[in-house]
């Protein structure tokens with residue numbers, strides 16, 4: 341299912357007019373619990389602004405004065421539910437929210453770990469190296485030939501490899517441990533991180549694809565008679581481990597790479613996509 | 624000068640362990656006790672990838688302080704979802720780097736100190752590519 345075009349449930353913890361404020365500890369417990377389960381919550385307090393209402397489904401939680409809950413839900417019966425939460429624990433409130441989410445067929449938060457590249461377009465030069473590099477179809481180009489992240493959930497969790505091939509340090513993974521990949525300001529030293537790219541290239545004798553092809557060919561000729569696939573796999577594992585160490589790429593990610601032949605096919609596809617996007621830009 | 628204090632948005636970074644849990648809990652607890660209205664989200668990254676419509680209403684607030692991570696990351700998470708933040712009206716409070724008191728000081732201060740990275744060129748202000756793909 342696409343990550344986009346799904347229904348989202350808005351949860352509101354209402355402590356405004358016609359309601360009684362919750363006890364401080366309960367408010368914190370409810371919010372922590374809902375956030376921990378992936379929900380977003382608008383807390384309406386005594387003062388300050390909240391984001392405007394929209395026309396999606398909403399669940400309003402609160403400790404309402406007599407009749408207020410009915411009045412509130414009557415305002416938009418199609419899309420708004422109201423739930424009394426006085427005396428409920430965070431866990432019980434979370435169960436109420438989850439029930440409403442299921443009924444409304446709204447997106448289930450947290451079903452996918454949000455790890456994906458974010459492009460800093462102030463830095464990006466649209467060189468398409470990331471698109472050519474990624475084997476998993478994460479990148480694409482818009483109708484004007486501009487690079488964009490298109491399939492966020494194809495990205496391999498905890499793998500920052502493409503950020504290492506970007507010559508402009510324009511690719512961020514906000515959940516990465518260190519800067520500038522995590523979004524910290526890019527310093528001059530970071531641009532020499534180009535070195536990192538070179539290191540990987542040196543290690544691979546070109547790039548990951550040619551490295552894997554080479555290894556595969558070598559393995560094939562060496563083992564062509566006995567077709568010792570265990571040894572071929574060991575060989576591949578050995579070079580992938582090296583790559584993992586140099587590029588901070590999780591071994592699980594490398595081991596989940598497709599076969600060398602498939603890698604070549606996908607790499608060719610990615611390169612063609614990148615070339616087409618660049619050509620579209622020049623038109 | 625905004626007639627009202629800026630809106631507050633707290634990101635809980637639920638699916639990663641990159642922000643000190645004590646800082647997150649301390650900031651959230653204080654917001655809860657402040658009496659102020661605020662928006663709390665589990666994970667801005669997930670919302671960006673999903674193009675969650677909530678981002679649009681969050682970005683549309685006339686003045687917002689966002690407790691999350693690095694301003695550069697927050698800027699492009701919103702922009703790439705097609706809902707750019709107004710650089711003149713946004714202050715990001717970086718929970719990855721600030722202590723709890725320092726973060727709270729900025730979140731609850733009456734003034735807004737915009738700090739999104741400057742656009743390289745006016746055209747790039749919001750220049751995540753078009754959503755057509």
Ligand code: SF4
Pocket residue numbers: 459463464465466467468469470471487505506507508509510511
């Ligand atoms: S490699 Fe970097 S500069 Fe090149 S298109 Fe990708 S993000 Fe932009």
Ligand code: SF4
Pocket residue numbers: 514515634635636637639665666667668669691692693696697700
């Ligand atoms: S925006 Fe920053 S703080 Fe929020 S979920 Fe993403 S990485 Fe975590």
